Amino acid sequence: MIASPWLLTLPVILPLAFGVLTLLFPSDWLARTGRHGAMLCAAAVVPCTRWVWQAGPLHQSPGGWTAPLGIDLYLDGMACLFLIFTAVMGLGISFYAAAYYPPSPDGTRTRNDLFWPLWFVTWGGIQSLFLSQDLFNIYVTLELISVSGVGLILIAGTPGAVRAALQYQMQALIAGLVYLLGVGLVYNAVGTLDLQLMSDQLQPGLMKNTGMALMTAGLLIKAALFPLHFWLPKAHADATAPVSAVLSGLVVTVAFVMLTRIWFAGLHQLAPFLLPKLLGILGSAGIVWGGVLALRQHRLKRVLAYSTVSQVGYLFLVFALTFHDAPGQGLVWTGAVYLTISHGLVKGAAFMAAGYLQKAEGTDQLAALKGCARRHPVAVMVLAVASINLMGLPPSTGFIGKWMMLKASFHTQQWGLAVVMLGGGLLSAAYLFRVFEQLLQPSGPPSGPSRGGEAVTPLTRSQSIWMLTPAMLLALATLLPVLYITLPDALLRIGAPLPFSDFIRPGGTP
Amino acid sequence: MPSSALIYTLAGIWIAVIGLRGVLAEEHVFRKIVASNIFGSGVFLVLVALARRAPDGPPDPVPHGMILTGIVVAVSATALMLALLGHLHDTDPDDREDSP
Amino acid sequence: MTTGLIFDIVLAFSLVVLAIITLRQRTPGESVVQLMIFGLLLALSWLRVDAPDLALTEAAIGSGVTGALLLAALHRTGFGTPFPSAVSPWIRYPVTIGCALLGAVLSLVVMYTWDQPAGLTDPAYAHLEESGTQNPVTAVILNYRGYDTLLEIGVLLVAALSVYTLSGPASGTPVKPPGPIFRFYMRVMTPVFWLVVPYMVWVGGRAPGGAFQAGALLSGLGALTLLGPTPWPLRLKRRVVRWGLSLGFSLFLVTAAWMWQYGNLLAYPTEQAATWILLIEIACTLSIGISLTVMFAGCAGWLHEDPERAV
């Protein structure tokens, strides 16, 4: 079987092309173009999935030059899983955004219309990143994603959003440069930018290690790990809802996925004890810190944003859990991937629901949302499903992920991490119950279209449907793997760079 | 005897470090922007000088290409931050401190 | 010790000192001035490590365009307003010590591993024949690693769009109509720019130069034009700006996708490589020039004629 030349590049080129198109089209075409474009972009992932499923991993080199000189794209099970995840999120966000941003009354372009080009470019960048196998290409795509993220935040147009965008851009620039310095050192040590070729060069080497450490530091800033998270909550909470969904649902996962890739391309040989411990401690601190701050917020979107800080902390525990070469290692990785994806899906859904409430009620102040459940039952239900995931309660993927990691922490006898994980679950329960306490009040404040000083235009029926359906579907998607849990797991093991476990197989449980 | 590439590599490292210190330790956004520029220049200088490490023969063109890309990315990021800063100044008179 | 080495030591030392001085200035204006000088000296240093391509870019961007951008932003935020007092020593000293440690570690690492060069010099030169250009740097950015450049032009587009997203009341003092001397300067220099920009693009195929440098020059011309004859506030037609911004990127995108028929994205057939690379260089030049010009206007606050209708 010969792969078509566009197989791996189409998922990148198509969103970029739609980015240009939506920049040029007149305003009243945009919602439709956005929806159709999203469907096409998502469809571009289907052939990739088919290929991986039937023929295994695939290398392609855009530019026609193979790895040491050119850039290689590499599609394996993990990349494919994340492509599917991106496509699903992309579909949901696009349909939601098409309903969220109202068409301008006289057909002229407004600032909202810039959402589409920026979002499609972000989409293309994320797909490119998941496929990339080249250290410098990763730098460029990371910058592409951050800069378009800044633009997306700016769509809100408030001074708070501008300030958040400024901070976001500053951290992105610095993180990118730190990462780039690391890439330069690694390149000078091993003479290649390709991840796979780099991991073949087994001898650690001083310069390579230093470069790896710098790259890790850069990615940690991008991933918003605990002491470097300062920019995240403002940016995520002050943006408009579709943008929050993009940033919290998709963009946050990106740096983590890249870190795992680099980890297995040689990072794990470097400082085998110190670095994982450090990441574990920072992750734990993030879980607690994010949770505590989420408890103190008075706005729904702020609560969700701080919850992202907390959940990102969980992901980094994975590095601490695997440094013992214990038999349960693979379990941790599978768990982390499940957790990443489920967090992305539910955080996207939760921000969509929060945006719906904000639009319907004119504010996302918790106090003003009293009794919302009566008026907007579906939105609150989405939030409920999301909460089940965030807390890590049984029928959800979040539970599966956290359970796997918990189990690994027992295996490696890291009781401290186990306590933090359980405590983090309790914390998230606390801050989410605080939200629901308000939402589920039997009676709210006197309802009226304008509250909090903002004039509210009532949502039309079709607008509500188009906004809530994607949110609901994304939230429900996290419950699916309970039925088909072997499917993603089987996909993950194709061309696995990570030692994914075969925990499902009978007798395979360590 | 040290080669000129080594001299510039070391200079680049210290320029980068000075810039990084500026970004982290300063509060004023404009100074941070200037510092991030210096940080970037230092990083680029390190990479270019490292590309010249081999004592004879031409320098390695791959880092040169990387840095060309890096310069353009850095200048666009700088421009974006400056535009944001100016905008904040105009629209939000309460926020003249410029410290986030 | 040769003269060249003395030159290098003096230059490297002044660069480091200049970096420190730049960050110790009292007002934004002073630090911008220092930064421009720093950029100029940096361009000199890049000549000394055999990177004329980068020196060209740095001469254009580092001392020219960046300086103009910073000054344009300063006319809104205040050129001479002193920086507020320093941050608390509890932050300053630990950060300084940490950064110094980092610098020491990096220096030691570099010196320790100095004699083990590794890289792609040989393959890059070995395939130069097939790449359609004689300049190895152009071969890297437009052929071997053209995919990076595609995404990077995307970064530029997105950055310009982000600047364009801002809206608000027009700000800053109006630019006075140009006087006779400045008008004369523009009349002479505009053709010179239009001569040198295509020359840069063309020369990139055989010697240092190419799209990035040409684009930076073009943006210099753009900035001069905005400062000169165009009345203030800048009344660029919104649609024109949008098309202009997307022009380079879409040209690049279409060309890249066209190559699918030859095997892969951006996989130029060897015998036509020179033509395609030239096309893409033109796309990049336009994209960089127009994006940076729009960003210059954004920094100066000239994109804000109509709140809410920024685009």
Place this chain on the structure above:
Amino acid sequence: MIVFDLLSALFICMGVFFFFASAVGLLRFPDTLCRMHALAKADNLALGCVILGAVFQQTDPLIIGKLLLIWVVTLLSSATGGFLLAQRIRRKHLAQQEAG
């Protein structure tokens, strides 16, 4: 050829001297306009000397043309820039006189 080499060396030495003179002027003259005077004359003359010195080393007309273009462009830029700066300084003086 030796004549050309000598001429070239002479002109470059003159260039260095004038650069030095202009730098001293820039440093020692009492006010901005005087300094500008030192700069506008000596600096451009010095660059002209250096370029002339370089021209004597060349045979390729394209390169000679490029060298001369550099000089013309510098003269033009420095004249315009100097004029704009001087005008600004003059306005400042006038404003000060009006105020005081």
Place this chain on the structure above:
Amino acid sequence: MSSGSFFSWAALGILCTLLLAFIRVCRGPSAEDRLLGIQSFGTVGTAVVILLYLVEGSSGYLDVALVMAMLAAVTVITFTRILPGAGDVDPGEAPAPQSEPPAS
């Protein structure tokens, strides 16, 4: 003394005069003085590049000099054209001349 070495010495000499001009930039006192320093830096930098060209002999260096010369004016022009002058205390009150007086 070989010609290359002579040019290097000349470049080094000019670099030293650059450092002299730099003192002026640091001292100021007015913004115009600093800008003047920048303009001088542009010219002197161009000269250094030309001398380095004579040392190395690669024609790309001349393009660097050309670009430097072309963009040296951009910053000064930006400065004078859009930054409110220290003399125009309040542009609203002081009737700023609407066009430049003819050069004399």
